[in-house]
Amino acid sequence: MNRTLCIEKTNHAINALEQKRFFKLVCGASLTDVQMIENLCFVFTLAGAHVIDLAPKTDVIFAARRGIQKANSQKPIANSPVLMASIQLDKDPHFRKAAVDCKLCDLCSACIKICPTGAFKIAAFSEPRQGREDKKIIYSAERCFGCGICLSYCHVSALEMTDTKPAPVETLKEMILLGVKAIEFHFGKNIQKLEEIWDDVVRVCHGTEACCGMPLLSFSIGSDLLSDEQIKNAANLCYKLAGKGIILQCDGTPMSGGIDKKSKNSQNGNNKDNPGLQVAKIIEEEKLPVYLQISGGTNESSFAMANEAGINIHGVAIGSYARKLLMPYLNDLEDKETLHHAVNIARSLVNSTGGNNER
Ligand code: SF4
Ligand code: SF4
CATH class of the missing domain: 3.30.70.20 (Alpha-Beta Plaits)
Structure with missing residues (x-):
């Protein structure tokens, strides 16, 4: 499919993907606490995250924008994070x-x-x-x-x-009008759902005035939901529908709090302890022109582990582990020392992929 990305707003995120140093903060597809979201976005904007993944709710997007604005009022940020909305297409553990x-x-x-x-x-x-x-x-x-x-x-x-109910495709329009420049689709086990709604996705994205074309697109492909064969099929279908330049999020154990760990298995190419890496390995073998980003159990060691296992990923998304590390500081960010400490923690996660080191 021929698609035009919203280049002027997503450039730095795409550069980071190209240079394999991409970092996404996952606020959470179901998290709707606006104060927590504003604070997380404030800290991770200062830390240099490329994308922030959010629940597709108006007040959540406004909270994220407030956090980004607050960071920019502390110091001008050359490239603020791209806002991504996670859209539920079918039953999925993130929702x-x-x-x-x-x-x-x-x-x-x-x-x-x-x-x-x-x-x-x-x-x-x-x-x-x-x-x-x-x-x-x-x-x-x-x-x-x-x-x-x-x-x-x-x-x-x-x-x-x-379980929460799947979002109507029209939610995309609402999100794009609010300034969201990236969309992630979650289809759970129902791979065919994508095919069913794709024409509507294209119609809504192209027909929404605030957008110059298709947003940056990401698709969550989960190891605990799909067999190896289904993972391959899902990756190929996403590419067939959306074309090159999409992100395939290789989801391990969602919302598990950073449980990825180094093991003898991964050195032998068996990634049973890091299922997100296993998904990435399966998709990598398909040789599709897409960006592979791992998630679900990820922590500051996950990117290095992928490299050690010889799996060619473009970035990492960290969610519950990031929130776990930051929670003790989020309500006291007015205090300069606390903010400094929180940003340093966030930066160590962003830089675990090489995040801020533009090449
Ligand atoms: S864990 Fe204890 S406090 Fe919480 S709902 Fe159950 S009984 Fe109540
Ligand atoms: S422990 Fe997890 S599922 Fe339970 S209330 Fe907290 S965030 Fe929700």
Whole structure:
């Protein structure tokens, strides 16, 4: 397909992909806490992230823009991050939220201790009822990014995960009008869904006045959802539909908090400990003119591990691991020393790919 990228806004991200030093911060396809998003975008803009991946919600995009603006008011940033919206096409692990049944909860606090984003707290009942504890668990759905960790810590099964509904294609138009210049599609196991909606995607992207053509496109291909054969088919279909210059996000274990690890296996070309790398290896063998970027379990060692394993990737996306490292600092960024420390942590992640070192 012949497509024109929004070159003037995505140039530096494409250069970083070309030079294999691309870094994407994943705020989270389900994270909608606007203060946390603004703070993360503030810190990672100062740290030099190329793209920031967000939930496709108006208030989320505004929060990201506020964070980027705030960073630019500290010091002018030559290339602010490109905003990417993650679009759900079918059931996919990135798009879900925890739900709590207060009637079952006995206030054990296990979920409060384990949730990486502090989505739970115990608060006093405003209307105490007779014979019942005068407190209850309060859950912030905005802070939940859907990792599912809390479920296994709840001893009374008061927690469950609920899938969110796929977004209509028209969401793309809304996102593009808000200044989003990159779109990531998540189709879960339903590879054919892409083919079904593709004409509409092209129509919406080309028909939206604020955009000079197609946005930078990315497709999430997950190891825990697809067989090796399906991974190959998905990669080929994405290329057939969208052409060269797309990003294929090789997704390992989504929202797992940076669990990638060096192992003897990976040195032998067996990447069972780093499933994102395994996806990249399978797609690399197809020799498609696309950019390969790993995600899902990634941390500051993931890019180096790909190189050591001889897998030719163009970049890394880091989400829950980045949030885990930054959470202790995000509410105190007005303090110069805290901000400095937070930006240094973020920069160490960005530079794990060679991020800021333009060649
Ligand atoms: S632990 Fe994960 S799934 Fe549970 S509330 Fe926190 S972010 Fe959501
Ligand atoms: S882990 Fe379960 S029982 Fe314990 S506070 Fe959380 S919801 Fe309640």
